[in-house]
Amino acid sequence: MSTSTDPSVVDRTKTLDCLWSFQNANGYISDGFLKQCAADLDISQIELEGIVSFYHFFHRQMTGEFVIYLNNSIVSECKGFLRVKKAFERETGNIFGKPDRCGQFALFETACIGLSDQEPAALINFHPFTNLNTLKVKRIISELKKGTPVESICDEVPDHIRFKPKGDKCILLKEYNLGLAIWKLQNMGRDGVIEVLKKSQLKGMGGAYFPTGMKWEFCKKQPATPKYIVCNADEGEPGTFKDRVLMNKLPGLMFEGMISSGYAVGAEEGIVYLRAEYIWLLGKLEDTIADFHKRGLLGKDVAGIKGFDFDIRIQLGAGAYVCGEETALLNSMEGKRGEPRAKVFFPTEKGFLNQPTVVNNVETFCAAARIIELGADHYLKTGTPQSPGTKLLSISGDCPKPGVYEVEWGTKVRDVLEMCGAEDAYYIQVSGPSGECISAKEFDRKIAMDDLKCGGSFMIFNSNRDILKILENFTAFFKHESCGICTPCRAGNFIIQRKLEKVSNGLAYSSDYEEIKQWGNIMGMTSRCGLGKMATRALLMALDKFPEFFATKVDQDGEGLNKKFDMVKALKPYEQFGD
Amino acid sequence: MSKKITIKIDGKALKVEAGRNLVTVAEENGIFIPSLCYYEHIDPPLGTCRVCTCNINGKARPACTAKTEEGMDIELDTKTLLDVRSAIVEMMFSEGNHFCPACEKSGDCDLQHMAYEMGISYTRFPHLFKDRMIDFSPKRMVIEHNRCVKCHRCVEEIHTDDGAKVFSFCNRGNETIVSIDIEQEAKLSEEQAVNAMHICPTGAILVRGKSIARPFGDRQFDMESVKKPENAKAVKKAKSKKAPKRDKKVIATTSLAGCFGCHMSMLDVDLGLLDLIEVVDFHKSPITDIKKFTKKCDIGLIEGGCCNTENIEVLRAFRKNCKILVSVGECAIWGGVPAMRNTIPLAECLEEAYLDSMTTEPEENVVPYHEDLPKILDKVYPCHEIVKIDHHIPGCPPSPNHIWKAVSSLLWGDEFSVLYSEFKYD
Ligand SMILES: Cc1cc2nc3c(=O)[nH]c(=O)nc-3n(C[C@H](O)[C@H](O)[C@H](O)COP(=O)(O)O)c2cc1C
Ligand code: SF4
Ligand code: SF4
Ligand code: SF4
Numbered sequence A: 001m002s003t004s005t006d007p008s009v010v011d012r013t014k015t016l017d018c019l020w021s022f023q024n025a026n027g028y029i030s031d032g033f034l035k036q037c038a039a040d041l042d043i044s045q046i047e048l049e050g051i052v053s054f055y056h057f058f059h060r061q062m063t064g065e066f067v068i069y070l071n072n073s074i075v076s077e078c079k080g081f082l083r084v085k086k087a088f089e090r091e092t093g094n095i096f097g098k099p100d101r102c103g104q105f106a107l108f109e110t111a112c113i114g115l116s117d118q119e120p121a122a123l124i125n126f127h128p129f130t131n132l133n134t135l136k137v138k139r140i141i142s143e144l145k146k147g148t149p150v151e152s153i154c155d156e157v158p159d160h161i162r163f164k165p166k167g168d169k170c171i172l173l174k175e176y177n178l179g180l181a182i183w184k185l186q187n188m189g190r191d192g193v194i195e196v197l198k199k200s201q202l203k204g205m206g207g208a209y210f211p212t213g214m215k216w217e218f219c220k221k222q223p224a225t226p227k228y229i230v231c232n233a234d235e236g237e238p239g240t241f242k243d244r245v246l247m248n249k250l251p252g253l254m255f256e257g258m259i260s261s262g263y264a265v266g267a268e269e270g271i272v273y274l275r276a277e278y279i280w281l282l283g284k285l286e287d288t289i290a291d292f293h294k295r296g297l298l299g300k301d302v303a304g305i306k307g308f309d310f311d312i313r314i315q316l317g318a319g320a321y322v323c324g325e326e327t328a329l330l331n332s333m334e335g336k337r338g339e340p341r342a343k344v345f346f347p348t349e350k351g352f353l354n355q356p357t358v359v360n361n362v363e364t365f366c367a368a369a370r371i372i373e374l375g376a377d378h379y380l381k382t383g384t385p386q387s388p389g390t391k392l393l394s395i396s397g398d399c400p401k402p403g404v405y406e407v408e409w410g411t412k413v414r415d416v417l418e419m420c421g422a423e424d425a426y427y428i429q430v431s432g433p434s435g436e437c438i439s440a441k442e443f444d445r446k447i448a449m450d451d452l453k454c455g456g457s458f459m460i461f462n463s464n465r466d467i468l469k470i471l472e473n474f475t476a477f478f479k480h481e482s483c484g485i486c487t488p489c490r491a492g493n494f495i496i497q498r499k500l501e502k503v504s505n506g507l508a509y510s511s512d513y514e515e516i517k518q519w520g521n522i523m524g525m526t527s528r529c530g531l532g533k534m535a536t537r538a539l540l541m542a543l544d545k546f547p548e549f550f551a552t553k554v555d556q557d558g559e560g561l562n563k564k565f566d567m568v569k570a571l572k573p574y575e576q577f578g579d
Numbered sequence B: 001m002s003k004k005i006t007i008k009i010d011g012k013a014l015k016v017e018a019g020r021n022l023v024t025v026a027e028e029n030g031i032f033i034p035s036l037c038y039y040e041h042i043d044p045p046l047g048t049c050r051v052c053t054c055n056i057n058g059k060a061r062p063a064c065t066a067k068t069e070e071g072m073d074i075e076l077d078t079k080t081l082l083d084v085r086s087a088i089v090e091m092m093f094s095e096g097n098h099f100c101p102a103c104e105k106s107g108d109c110d111l112q113h114m115a116y117e118m119g120i121s122y123t124r125f126p127h128l129f130k131d132r133m134i135d136f137s138p139k140r141m142v143i144e145h146n147r148c149v150k151c152h153r154c155v156e157e158i159h160t161d162d163g164a165k166v167f168s169f170c171n172r173g174n175e176t177i178v179s180i181d182i183e184q185e186a187k188l189s190e191e192q193a194v195n196a197m198h199i200c201p202t203g204a205i206l207v208r209g210k211s212i213a214r215p216f217g218d219r220q221f222d223m224e225s226v227k228k229p230e231n232a233k234a235v236k237k238a239k240s241k242k243a244p245k246r247d248k249k250v251i252a253t254t255s256l257a258g259c260f261g262c263h264m265s266m267l268d269v270d271l272g273l274l275d276l277i278e279v280v281d282f283h284k285s286p287i288t289d290i291k292k293f294t295k296k297c298d299i300g301l302i303e304g305g306c307c308n309t310e311n312i313e314v315l316r317a318f319r320k321n322c323k324i325l326v327s328v329g330e331c332a333i334w335g336g337v338p339a340m341r342n343t344i345p346l347a348e349c350l351e352e353a354y355l356d357s358m359t360t361e362p363e364e365n366v367v368p369y370h371e372d373l374p375k376i377l378d379k380v381y382p383c384h385e386i387v388k389i390d391h392h393i394p395g396c397p398p399s400p401n402h403i404w405k406a407v408s409s410l411l412w413g414d415e416f417s418v419l420y421s422e423f424k425y426d
């Protein structure tokens, strides 16, 4: 935070907003603006440069009239990413990652944009374009060249809700009537809200599974004010899109959860940290907020509760997976680089602007609202005793019916596969690249807190897919998305990538697998945040679970003491000087 | 003064004050916890480098972000933790481009020092050789990006009198660099600038005309380990305790992409050489000028890495003909000074040397390429990437004592310990 008391100094938390508004108008962050903006914020230019360069949607060079971000996640790769990429290059005459001299089309790759059920997908000026293929790309580019506005040709994004449990078992996606949770708050009282959540055993749905009731209680007990409620809508884990669907279909439910949380802990402000990939949802969210205001569900004396003033605003991110990590997210909201904090305090002690803060996932807030609406007993009747409730799965990859499935905790993997029609599932990545992979031997496992945890992403790969390609995609993702502040993750992901290249080039021995395991464990043990800790998890698990696949990629050690060496590659740059 | 509490480090109970930094408290009690980014004045601690990782109450955590609490149970020197901490330091070496012999900070460098204390003789990780620049744009300072370990100290600590940051991280992930604000830098007093240079644990921040280079022996980390003697394990331990029996052994040596400095160092045992000749025969070696292997040798000492096809051929012949193969010196171990070219495409290097160089005669500008000449590899490779290497002796060059202690231990199982002052990278 700027310590300046000068009224002309812009509030530091507005940093990302300022950068966005300039870039939206000008296509990039110019030197002049950087200088001006740094002065306005009363920080040194280099500090602002550091912030701008952290987020991959901010550009310091001229981009173009149309900025195209093509998703390079593994699901996209499986569905034809490379062909689509070539098509974009052919049709626009530009190269990915290189500035366009004519300033018309700028092409970039980007990590998962939350459309895994309709890949390959891209954002053009942040409008979604889905199910791309060569022909469609050709059509899009020619329309754009003709001057057709992007918003008139972008795709309507379907929710693809494919399954809900029957009757009372359906929790999250059941019919929604606005306000049912909020109007119950006053009678329940602040402690009552926390009690019902604790009783329901609701755990965080963002991937860390921390008990929500306890989190709210910690925050409530903090004497410091003001307090903040933050909704983590960064949904960056590749393969996840359930938060997108919730926000598109039930934005009110999410706000009700936030308002309930604010009531329980004694906060006055709620902030939704929305990933920039979902800018196209912004309008709907803002309209819903306006509607809540009109109905007296936001603002002064919310829902008639005297003295409970609560407002919600939306903070846009700017492209950085790591900002989904809660302390990185807080830094980002404060207008800083999105580096996770050293874990000295919990956000409930010192969070946003060092004040007590609740950070929960979109689905967690939605579930909390439902629990308040329906009561803990109702909730406890679904799922299993150890793992009550339901969970939204974002299913993608090799299955005929990708989309969102609300399943009861305790559902078997096999049943999920049947529902989505996946016939030849061979490798499943549960909870995204930082989650676990399972092989066909484990299809009887249950998706449950006490068995196979799932944060939402559920990517299915059939037996034609190359596991190494999947893992290389994950490693590239982590390498690109590492914030770079701690050694094991910053250097480790790069090193692991080199190692996988070696395997993929046929230069590895089985001892290289041993090294991968050791190195991966070192990263897991020493990294500062979950990104580095989990970055090699899938890889290490795959090595254990798919030994037959990996055996085909290497030789045993001890086949002579001369190591394999790619002489042709090593000599290539020199050979050009021969005749 | 705050309350006294009891904590345990590797089973040893210590009475200490509550709420104090674990690294500092350990140090006060004569226990060395490696640390790099930790800097006493910065609060909260940075916790970026992870070199201080230990198990606190059963959980792996950095020691520098922990405060002493009653009953805290710390595992510090388990086999796994020693290995893990060493791995982090090795990662820093393989991530940056650390040419210690050419570094102003050498001998006073915290990174180097940690590696000395841990007895790191080579990095298990491949060196990444990322092309990094040296930023000469500030008038007073030079930022050597090859050496920065991203500890964040300068970012947190160096401010102008107006409170503006002078340094900031830029970019992300493995592209992260620490950048300097030229305008703010100019506002620093000379004293503040020099302070920035000193606060940096490595040689990444330099102030022009304020050299920190000092002669060998006078530098901060030259002579003594910070560990107590009873804790300072010999860097290498001998395998057998038998009284040495000196049957005659055969040695081969070669210099690949090296400068012969390691060979000079081998000869530098002075009169020791006369004793040595009694017990060893030199076979293929520049010392004997024997060109071809005609018998199996007990040990092969390799100087230099592989920069061309001939190096690879020779190295493979050594592997075939020597029972034990030792990389002697930084060049053999990871490429060393010749590997300075590894961050630059080969074509650019050759063009600079043969085509665009100021001394190239007109009409003579041609890159040598002939069937009689060895072909140049895209980069300089460490020996262990080409053949299996059994041991590594660090140094540029390694000290003569270190070389011969190690070699005689390998040949005859002599008990030996390398003194802290003999273990160097420069
Ligand atoms: C690298 C990383 C990325 C994360 N991304 C997200 C995310 O996109 N959305 C999310 O809700 N939680 C994410 N999390 C988890 C959050 O740190 C945090 O645990 C969560 O927001 C807490 O909410 P919950 O208890 O409701 O799950 C991420 C964690 C890490 C380590
Ligand atoms: S683990 Fe990776 S993402 Fe997390 S703090 Fe460290 S460098 Fe940043
Ligand atoms: S002395 Fe330190 S900073 Fe300099 S090259 Fe060696 S390790 Fe790097
Ligand atoms: S320049 Fe020095 S002080 Fe700054 S981050 Fe790099 S190593 Fe640390």
Ligand code: FES
Pocket (backbone or CB within 6 Å): B034, B035, B036, B037, B038, B046, B047, B048, B049, B050, B051, B052, B053, B062, B063, B064, B065
């Ligand atoms: S010294 Fe503890 S993390 Fe760097």
